[in-house]
Amino acid sequence: MANQNPNQTSAGTNVQKVRQQNAQSQGGAGQFGTEFASETNAQEVRRQNQQSQANKGQGNS
Structure with a gap:
């Protein structure tokens, strides 16, 4: 049974939706990392x- 919709996997996952969520997730992760980096005194x-x-x-001597 071949999948006719190119935007869905055989399991029914919406590929475009996953890509959009991944892009949003990466944007949030960048902001989160920057927040902590700015609080660190190197x-x-x-x-x-x-x-x-x-x-x-x-201690070793």
């Missing part, structure tokens, strides 16, 4: 990482 994270490495070295 220099502070680097300092904390260096401190953590220094503490590891002290």
Whole structure:
């Protein structure tokens, strides 16, 4: 039984609808990621990482 509608899969999924939802989802994910990136102080994270490495070295000696 061949599928006659090119915008639907054999399971009945509307391909155009899925593409639209994916595009909307990616747009939202970008905004979400940007929100968190703007709250991150990269220099502070680097300092904390260096401190953590220094503490590891002290514990092993």
